[in-house]
Amino acid sequence: MRIGVFVCHCGNNIKATVDVALLAERVREGFLWGASSVSPSVSPSVSPSASPSVTSVVFSADYMYLCAEGGQKMITDAITEHGLEGVVVCACSPRMHEATFRKAAQRAGLNPYKLEIANIREQCSWVHADKKAATDKALSLAKAAIAKVKLAKPLFPGENTVEKRALVIGGGIAGIQAALDIAEAGFAVDLVEKTPSIGGKMAQLDKTFPTLDCSACILTPKMVEAASHENITLHTYSEVEKVEGFVGSFTAVIRKKARGVNIKKCTGCGDCLAACPMKKIPNEFESGMANRTAIYIPFAQAVPNVPVIDRNHCAYFKNGKCKRCEGACQPKAIDFSQEDELIAERYGVIVAATGYEPIALDAFGEYGYHDNKDVITSLEFERLTNASGPTGGKLLRPSDGRVPKRVTFIQCVGSRDATARGKPYCSKVCCMYTAKHAILIKEKHPETDVEVFYIDVRTPGKSFEEFYRRAVEAYGVRYIKGQVGKVIGENGSLRIQAMDMLENGRYDSVTDLVVLAAAVEPSADTKKIARMLAAPADVNGFLSEAHPKLRPVESATAGVFLCGMANGPKDIPETVAQASAAACKAIGILMKDKLVTNPCTAKADEDLCNGCGLCVGVCPYGAISSEGGAFPRVVCVNSALCQGCGGCAAACPSGAMDLQGFSHRQITAEVDALCL
Amino acid sequence: MISMTNKCMQCGRCSAACPMATEMDLPPHMWVYRINNGGQSSVQQTEAIWQCLSCFCCEARCPRGVKPAHLAEEARGGQGKFTNDKGKLLENISANANDKIPRQLLVAALRKAGEPCA
Ligand SMILES: Cc1cc2nc3c(=O)[nH]c(=O)nc-3n(C[C@H](O)[C@H](O)[C@H](O)COP(=O)(O)OP(=O)(O)OC[C@H]3O[C@@H](n4cnc5c(N)ncnc54)[C@H](O)[C@@H]3O)c2cc1C
Ligand code: SF4
Ligand code: SF4
Ligand code: SF4
Ligand code: SF4
Numbered sequence: 001m002r003i004g005v006f007v008c009h010c011g012n013n014i015k016a017t018v019d020v021a022l023l024a025e026r027v028r029e030g031f032l033w034g035a036s037s038v039s040p041s042v043s044p045s046v047s048p049s050a051s052p053s054v055t056s057v058v059f060s061a062d063y064m065y066l067c068a069e070g071g072q073k074m075i076t077d078a079i080t081e082h083g084l085e086g087v088v089v090c091a092c093s094p095r096m097h098e099a100t101f102r103k104a105a106q107r108a109g110l111n112p113y114k115l116e117i118a119n120i121r122e123q124c125s126w127v128h129a130d131k132k133a134a135t136d137k138a139l140s141l142a143k144a145a146i147a148k149v150k151l152a153k154p155l156f157p158g159e160n161t162v163e164k165r166a167l168v169i170g171g172g173i174a175g176i177q178a179a180l181d182i183a184e185a186g187f188a189v190d191l192v193e194k195t196p197s198i199g200g201k202m203a204q205l206d207k208t209f210p211t212l213d214c215s216a217c218i219l220t221p222k223m224v225e226a227a228s229h230e231n232i233t234l235h236t237y238s239e240v241e242k243v244e245g246f247v248g249s250f251t252a253v254i255r256k257k258a259r260g261v262n263i264k265k266c267t268g269c270g271d272c273l274a275a276c277p278m279k280k281i282p283n284e285f286e287s288g289m290a291n292r293t294a295i296y297i298p299f300a301q302a303v304p305n306v307p308v309i310d311r312n313h314c315a316y317f318k319n320g321k322c323k324r325c326e327g328a329c330q331p332k333a334i335d336f337s338q339e340d341e342l343i344a345e346r347y348g349v350i351v352a353a354t355g356y357e358p359i360a361l362d363a364f365g366e367y368g369y370h371d372n373k374d375v376i377t378s379l380e381f382e383r384l385t386n387a388s389g390p391t392g393g394k395l396l397r398p399s400d401g402r403v404p405k406r407v408t409f410i411q412c413v414g415s416r417d418a419t420a421r422g423k424p425y426c427s428k429v430c431c432m433y434t435a436k437h438a439i440l441i442k443e444k445h446p447e448t449d450v451e452v453f454y455i456d457v458r459t460p461g462k463s464f465e466e467f468y469r470r471a472v473e474a475y476g477v478r479y480i481k482g483q484v485g486k487v488i489g490e491n492g493s494l495r496i497q498a499m500d501m502l503e504n505g506r507y508d509s510v511t512d513l514v515v516l517a518a519a520v521e522p523s524a525d526t527k528k529i530a531r532m533l534a535a536p537a538d539v540n541g542f543l544s545e546a547h548p549k550l551r552p553v554e555s556a557t558a559g560v561f562l563c564g565m566a567n568g569p570k571d572i573p574e575t576v577a578q579a580s581a582a583a584c585k586a587i588g589i590l591m592k593d594k595l596v597t598n599p600c601t602a603k604a605d606e607d608l609c610n611g612c613g614l615c616v617g618v619c620p621y622g623a624i625s626s627e628g629g630a631f632p633r634v635v636c637v638n639s640a641l642c643q644g645c646g647g648c649a650a651a652c653p654s655g656a657m658d659l660q661g662f663s664h665r666q667i668t669a670e671v672d673a674l675c676l
Numbered sequence: 677m678i679s680m681t682n683k684c685m686q687c688g689r690c691s692a693a694c695p696m697a698t699e700m701d702l703p704p705h706m707w708v709y710r711i712n713n714g715g716q717s718s719v720q721q722t723e724a725i726w727q728c729l730s731c732f733c734c735e736a737r738c739p740r741g742v743k744p745a746h747l748a749e750e751a752r753g754g755q756g757k758f759t760n761d762k763g764k765l766l767e768n769i770s771a772n773a774n775d776k777i778p779r780q781l782l783v784a785a786l787r788k789a790g791e792p793c794a
Contacts, residue, residue: 366693366737416685417739455687485692485737499688499697504706506691506698 001150004059004084005142006075008066008091010121017125019135023090024062027142055150058082067097072104079108086114086149090142092121111154113599113661118145140674147673148666155599155660160640162248162592164188167347169240169529172200173219173572174564174579175353176226181583182351183231187590190345191226192235192254194525195284197302198223200355201565204285204379206386206393208572209436210467216301216388223303237308239525241342243350243532244622246640247559248595250347258338260295260309265333268305270297272325272334281313283390287380289398290390295325295334300388309334349559349586350533352543353579354526356565358518359414363421367413367516368487373399374494375487375514378433385440395444397513400492404512406449407441408496409434410484414519416455423519425540428569430517431458435471437515442475451478451509453498461571480507487514520569534621535560542568553582557621558643561585600661601642602649608656609634615648615657624648681712681747683740690734690744700724704734704744707751716751725751729784 005027009015059082063071066089078084087110089101094117102112120138128134164187168179171193179191191198202208203223205215226232235254242253261272276293283292285299294314297307315322316336326334358379361369369375374397376384387393397404411430414422431454438450457479459465471477482499489495493510500507522541530537535555536544543562546554553561561582564575589595602623604615611633616624623641626634635657637648646659658664684705691703702710702724710718719725728748735743 412687412739418683419739419741422739455685481688483687483689483692485689485694485733497692499692499703499705501686501688501705504703506703 001055001085002058002083003055003086003088003146003149004075004078004082005057005061005088005090005146006066006071006078007060007062007120007142008071008089009062009064010092010125011065014091014121014125017128017131017134018120018138019131020062022135023120023138023142024060026139027060027088027090027146028057055086055146057146059084066091067100072100075101075104076108079105079110084110086116086146086152088116088118088142088145088149090118090120090138090145093117093119093123111156113155114149114152116145116149116152118142144670144673147669151663151666151669152661157599158597158639159594160246160248160597161594162589163250163346163348164590165190165345165347166349166351166586166590167192167240167250167252167345168351168353170194170200170353170355170523170564170566171198171226171234171236172353172355172564172575173202173222174355174566174575175200175351176222177576177579178351178353178561178563178583178586179226179232180222180229181580182586182590183226183229185583185587185590186231187587188231188233190233190235190254190347192238192240194237194239195298196237196259196306196308197298197304198226198234198236199299199301199303201379202572203299203301204287204386205382206389207436207440209432210461210463212436212439220301220303223301227303234304235343236304240529240532245346246621246638247557247589248348249640250350250559251344252347252350253342253344256341256343258311258340259306260311260314260334260336260338261307262333262335262338263304263306265331266306266329267331267333268297268307269330270307271328271330272307273297275324275328277322277324278313278315281310286383286390287377289380289383306333309336349561349589351561351563351579351582351586352529352533352535352555352566353562353564353582354529354566355523356520356569357523359423359521361413361516361518364413364516366486367410367484367514368489368494369516372487372489372494372514373397374404374489374512375516378430378437378515378517381437381515385437385444395441395448402512403445404448406451406509406511407438407513407515408484408494408509408511409438409450409452409515409517411452411454411457411517412483412519413516415517417519423521423540425519425569426458427517427520428458429520429571432461432464432467432571434515434517435459435468435477438471438477439475442471442477446475449478450475451480451511453480453482453484455481455483461573482507520565522566526566529566533557533560535562542566553578553585559589597640598644599639600644600659601639602637602644602646602657602659603639604635604637604652605656605658606634608654609652610654610656611635612653614651614653618647618651620645620647680742681708684708684712684738684742685740687739689737689739690742693733693737694744695731695733696724696727696729700727704728704748708742708744708747711747711751716747719748719751724748731784 007020007024105115106112118141124138166182166189168175168191179189183189202219208215238256241255244251272295276295278294280291282288283290295307295309311317383389415427418424459468482501484498486497496509498507534557538544545552546556563579563582613626623638649657649659688705691697691705697703702722707719725748
């Protein structure tokens, strides 16, 4: 076999630590692969042609930047001129340029999988200082790669068709935006939302920073557009139960929970709501600050504007008697017999946009959230100041309905907290929404004193710093660097015990309302969704991007995209940008009729497999099945699902499972080359 | 222990929680800061380390897992329990005890002085 070896300088990245010319020369010293000619010469150089049965390095050269056009041309020229049957590139990590070099090989007529990379940058020059030792190690790495390429078989990528339909999970602003963008590109989208209406947290907000435009005014048109778009099918009050398959060809089972109301007949008149006797159920949308009935529409602008019967609280479902709503409903839309419906649908791509929740404050007893009605969270404050909220937008204390004379905001509650109580990260939106809340109060009640306790004020966003400074300079909001140690309810007021860090002294005040900027965390279902989609989540439970810089909206699983708070704390502009980016990536796949699949997948040798099935449980992608096929007692790998991790190959006790492109023989040859 | 002081982000929650902070010449967040920059010896001459009650409020509140009370304990230890010339409370604690001294302070002082509880 005629092998060519190319050594890259990577400017000085490699050259400064590895003697590249010497390396290019020494790879031609044959020992393991049986080449006889040892001819130290100036590279590039050609050794006397070896006999076809013997593997030998017939060409070697070093070059400044192999990935550059000139470098690639050197490789393609050498392949044609010297009839190379295998190529080793000693350069950076295969993650960087394996694809580049393999494409070059293919252009010269060589099967791309007959090209191997020896990583002499990340795994050698970057981590060593001694030039001689580094050069020796680089030589070992090159020899291992030569040993591997010697056993390489030509591989041919497969193809699979693309189902031209997208599934978007989560109907907050992230999911709505992604669905709209994909639908606008002409593809069908199913938007699945767990609650009875789309809109997410943004629907609960009053005004939005930094422009203070009304949240509902900018969100509602998008909700309506999503509902009426010819390419979008809404599944509200629905959940994804199961996802199988792979990019281009996922199958999802969606549970459409029984609303108890026929969505087609209902006119949204609300007569049923008035008739319902169960009126004291905490209203989730109002963050529990108002009540709702058992049959309810979550909020005035809900999409769809159709009620749902909360079976846990409905008198009929609890005691078998009532049905007053049925009597009140003119179009006869109420249907107590409705049952959950399961639908299965095929999708080419999936967008996960399951959003966030503020953390529970049970562990933060010092703030007295559970003891004092006038200690509220920021999300509750959004409802309190919202014209459609429980007070009609009047700033009234929950305890006695008085306008507070002083309001105290506490930032970073549970954020930047490395202990078990909190979250180690910055929740990113609280500095800005607290400044917003302070301004909203001052606009309505300039006489009300507003104080904000902060550790740092973080405003890195377009017009953010100006917005925060406006709170201080134009509205006279008092920012106190420090934190609150205790909130004590006292004679209808709240006593604050705090530290003013700039005064370096204790700051105690009496206030009427305390607002806690609670940390955010991924919504409760995120873990479940992550498992279902085989999409990894980070230590904090947020869905991880495939690369933090270069692949910010893709998950590690092909065909699964991420956007919004499900991926990490972010505000609405960033959420929308990410949603459009995720949609764009999704459209990129949907546009294709067929996808090329990576041929480096696992394959079981039917003669060796004894059907133990160990590999089935090992595979994180569910790619291995032990049923079906001509021989039901052997396993079968679905090559479209297999991501080539090699777990099964390592687990197989009988050596039947092998990973193409990384076969047992190749790995052993590499180890031998390194050790012998 | 000193290495943990660099976890402090100067939020002030320890001092906001500390029942003695208003009496101290150097509140807990400041001795964390000072130890971080100047080492243990930089706080050994303060009154504060002897005023600390070891009630651990600061440690319960600290979001970064810094242990101000332990740091004070260490600073005291560095001077030896009985050679302190600042901790007035340490002399004749039992004799001087009266209703005005908070119970917690008394117990803490006894513990620091190593005097047996009568
Ligand atoms: C108090 C407060 C004030 C804020 N103010 C502002 C502001 O002024 N300006 C600004 O830019 N940002 C603001 N934000 C941030 C803003 O709320 C978020 O950026 C935005 O809502 C994120 O949208 P999302 O779609 O990612 O998540 P969400 O709004 O949480 O939407 C997620 C959706 O997914 C659904 N879902 C969850 N699990 C499932 C499941 N398993 N199946 C199906 N559906 C599911 C949820 O029901 C929800 O509808 C504020 C945040 C808070 C807490
Ligand atoms: S049947 Fe249930 S939902 Fe209907 S009115 Fe009675 S309690 Fe309300
Ligand atoms: S572990 Fe190996 S032998 Fe067992 S079922 Fe899997 S492929 Fe077959
Ligand atoms: S342990 Fe000491 S420093 Fe900490 S809160 Fe109690 S008295 Fe203050
Ligand atoms: S509470 Fe912890 S982080 Fe905050 S100032 Fe005190 S020691 Fe530092």
